[in-house]
Amino acid sequence: MQSAGRDKTGTGDFSLNNKFTIIIGGGLSGLYAAKALEQRNEAFVLLEAKASFGGRIIGKPSLTNPDLAFDLGPTWFWPHQSKMQSLLTELNIEWFEQYTAGDVLYQTDAQTAPHRTYGAGTMPAYRVKGGMSKIIDKLLAKIPSAKLKAGHSVHKITRNGNRWQVYAKTPDTENLMIEGTKLMVALPPRILVKYLTPENWLSQGVVERLKNEQTWMSAQAKFIALYKDPFWRKAGLSGQVYSRVGPMVEIHDACGDINDNPAIFGFIGIPATQRVGISHKQMKQACLQQLIQVFGPQATDIEAAYLMDWSMDEYVATAKDLSEQPRHARYLIDKLKNELTAVNAYLIGSEFGQTDAGYLEGALSAVDSSIAICFPGISN
Structure with a gap:
């Protein structure tokens, strides 16, 4: 088992960093969060299971x-x-x-x-x-490539004291474990349940609620x-x-x-x-x-x-998604905030947005609200 503390991911000695954040998911939410942390010089790594970034944004x-x-x-x-318009303006991307x-x-x-x-x-x-992919390209350009790990599929998460332990497979199918103090999950609820073993770190009631929330456009x-x-x-x-x-x-x-x-x-x-x-x-x-x-x-x-x-x-659809009638995301993150913040876990996928959940705006909303709690003083 490779240890991130030995710098096997090229992002520094995580085990000695008391403020290290692990972001899981490299779609709009994850990259938007990574940009905010990079702007504040916060230590982080982003793990994405697929070979490329963008999540549900594909062109x-x-x-x-x-x-x-x-x-x-x-x-x-x-x-x-308005958050989408502000981001596009910041990234110098036009819209019509x-x-x-x-x-x-x-x-x-x-x-x-x-x-x-x-x-x-x-x-x-x-x-x-130019297409929605422009947003992904511009965000990637603002984040050091050494902190972005595509092809790293997380299959287990545990807590060890006040630290997170995230287990992943690298593109070479090697095992990797990364430790951090904060966890930001930029995935839809059911995909979180499917891959991130939340039964290890969330209450049964929360896990059941996650299972019941459909992935938008799945x-x-x-x-x-x-x-x-x-x-x-x-x-x-x-x-x-x-x-x-x-x-x-x-x-x-x-x-x-x-x-x-x-x-x-x-x-x-x-x-x-x-x-x-x-x-x-x-x-x-x-x-x-x-x-x-x-x-x-x-x-x-x-x-x-x-x-x-x-x-x-x-990484988008589950069997339950396909058996249901499509519906908009309706998950209210406020009901889980106390349990999550107590362990420094933040759910920032689009479905967790306080406004426009499931949409691009929802992704930005979910990140902004979590950043405000996780890193007071950071403005995204």
Whole structure:
């Protein structure tokens, strides 16, 4: 067993540091927390099980624009979400309003043309110029790479006196143990339960509550098609489609910029339990056929098509997530605060946000509220 006290992770002699923080999870929450600690010169290491960072923020690259990745995870944020706007401003990232100019289509059956209704009429939503992955890239640039450990899958956590002991597998499948005084978990509730042995360090009542809280977007699947020409816009359409036919039940304009990099994306309505019997190739073909039915033969000429089924991601979805109807995160971290802070544990995943839980804003909210308790005086 390697010991972090011997500097096997390249982040310093942790065992001699009385204020060392271990962050688990390298999505938006974890990286946002790491940025705050780095700005305050607090000692920390971040462990991420996957080979890359970003969590549920994933983008597929444009074929023509190296500065653009099309979102297959979260796509929007909204005008009331001030933390997102503040972060983007700090990171010097631009955003723009979701395209809704033009009419909406309603597809009620596959044999007849969709019904066209004047005006999209949806509430304003914003998208990040270049894709949500820009946020991850900019956060990574603010954190020393030696403190970021991708491919380090945590499989056990224990308490030893007033210190945390975190056990992980390295990318070389070696065993690693890291000790720290503070623990920040940037994971959804059920993923925490699945991998981090909370029965070792939380009460049974808290563990049961964690088990009952669904991971936002865990059962979703998204399809995106890239085009050379935004033909729907030229036809006076917003790109919005609502369908009773499927496989996509909701479709939107996904152009990578205000007027460039044409694309359409949709949410697949087939339940995750039924998608198991459908191959990626079959699903992509069905989605493309639906676009042709809705928008006409011009939709045939795609440059690329991508499908992301989040229900297949072991670090996002659990069997219980897939058996339930989707619902928004509803977890109230305040009810657990006393037990957690007593042992210097902080749950900072998006589902623990005091506002907008499950969304990007919720991730920032969860981190900010925990940082205020864990490190008084740090402003994120």
